[in-house]
Amino acid sequence: MFEQLVFYAFAAGLLFAATMVITVRNPVHAVLFLVVAFFASAGLWMLLEAEFLAIALVLVYVGAVMVLFLFVVMMLDINVAALREGFSTYVPAAGIVAFLMLAAIGLVVGHQHFGLGAVPQPPAAAADYQNTAQIGRVLYTQYVLPFEVAAVLLLVAIISAIALTLRTTRQTKAPRPERQVQASRADRVRLVKMVAVKPEPDRIENP
Amino acid sequence: MTELLHQQLALYMPEMAATIAIMLLKIVVILLPLMGCVAYLTLLERKVIGYMQVRLGPNRVTFFGIPFLGGFGQPIADAFKLLMKEIIIPDGANKFLFLLAPIVALAPALAAWAVVPFGSEMVLTNINAGLLYILALTSLGVYGIIIAGWASNSKYAFLGAMRSAAQIVSYEIAMGFALVGVLVAAGSLNLGDIVQAQRGNLLTWFWIPLFPLFLIYFISGVAETNRAPFDVSEGESEIVAGFHVEYAGMGFALFFLAEYANMILISGLTSVMFFGGWMSPLPESMTHVPVIGTLLGDGIHWFVFKIFLFLFLFLWFRATFPRYRYDQIMRLGWKVFLPITIVWIVVVATLVVLKVPPWFATPTLAGAGA
Secondary structure (H helix, E strand, O other), rough: HHHHHHHHHHHHHHHHHHHHHHHHHOOHHHHHHHHHHHHHHHHHHHHHHHHHHHHHHHHHHHHHHHHHHHHHHHHHHOOOOOOOHHHHHHHHHHHHHHHHHHHHHHHHHHHHHHHOOOOOOOOOOOOOEEEEEEHHHHHHHOOHHHHHHHHHHHHHHHHHHHHOOOOOOOOOOOOOHHHHOOHHHHOOOOOOOOOOOOOOOOOOOOO | HHHHHHHHHHOOOHHHHHHHHHHHHHHHHHHHHHHHHHHHHHHHHHHHHHHHHOOOOOOOOOOEEEEEHOHHHHHHHHHHHHHHHHOOOOOOOOOHHHHHHHHHHHHHHHHHHHHHOOOHHHHHHHHHHHHHHHHHHHHOOOHHHHHHHHOOOOOOHHHHHHHHHHHHHHHHHHHHHHHHHHHHHHOOOOOOHHHHOOOOEEEEOOOOOHHHHHHHHHHHHHHOOOOOOOOOOOOOOOOHHHHHHOOOOOOOOHHHHHHHEEEEHHHHHHHHHHHHOOOOOOOOOOOOOOOOOHHOOOHHHOOOOHHHHHHHHHHHHHHHHOOHHHHHHHHHHHHHHHHHHHHHHHHHHHHHOOOOOOOOOOHHHHHOOO
């Protein structure tokens, strides 16, 4: 009873936030609604006792990816009005595409795969059950090859992203700390002894 | 003790209501002293920095007129002043987000305390993924800052928010990797188990085998809380006050509550993960000393003492270091801390596999479970 209440609360929150992501006008609001959607789905995973996945979702998507999203979206100068121009002319074509997509998704993951009859009640885990250890064990034994391939793919993506955006040192005026710390006093300052050019002023008495 | 209270409460209300009431009571018992500590940390900071700069710090507002407590009423006077001030919402600001931002900043700083163990049995929720929970919540604090900077519709605030976002995301990685080292060493994500894995004395705590990770964690913690010398998001000499420049009254105060609560949290986590949490640095035999024996043994007082030590470091940094240049902050995070943590995780893993005494001689919890 209580679990169902929690489930429906999170599910309603998720659907509402997901709808707002694509309907709200302000892109920053859209990103923030996406954050809410991630939180709601993390809550749903938590209900399934998948605490590692739930917290990892918040940690990776909300804590890092969406921060960068927000970072970029805030810097963009989007003219919302221009984006919305010609909405009515695109509606028929877009409607057909949307219907086809919906039909395709419905055929692949339709109602026959869901519902209480199709999915058995997951057994409640013991109190000392460790979701994290469980996932780690499977990931590093049974699925070690796909896991490593995914890691290499990500590494390739990182390196290519850096290679695409890297500016050579010639183009930037970024200071080089390794050279800065090598500077010594002798390079910059020279003390010379010389005779005073002007005569020393008379000593001013304290009034 | 809580069981007894639960039984008593269950006589007057349904079972579930009693559980919730006890939970709320525990939260209040954690948060009220925390808020008190935050208030008096501001006084401590002003006093400590004052003495370091050869001046007295606040010494006018006394506490109930007791003469030698000059300055002790200052945090309360400050709180009242901030409560009385008008909340000004700037023209062109996004009103809802502007008001939401301080709450978003404060909430994770308080929620993270749910899994911090104060003693072997003193913890609000003893969850297995405690370390992950802490990482997830500390990474949420940045939202308050970014939303505040954007919603204020002010250039200075926005600049501060951008600086802060980039800085926090960068240091989170080094921080996360430092914690990976801790979980390899302890073999558990549960904060209570991490403390238990350090059982022994001063020398069996994780700060010796994980020394580079300890330094990196603490420095990243200073950067994550936007404290000097990493306080470029406020940068009062460059961008006025950064992300909270448009805030007045209680909204402004909430940002400071969040910053100080985060400082206490980082200090607490450093002591849990590297300095044995509630454990006493003295050997077990010292508990048999008459009269003060219990004080010398394990207990919450050691935890508080360690938190206090790290908080003092925070204040010391602020009084002595000049602000880092922004590009050097980034360089330190990405090019210095990240490689060191990755290398040291390999070192720690080797130490654990070789079962190097005195830290890793006993099998870890994960190994026992397999």
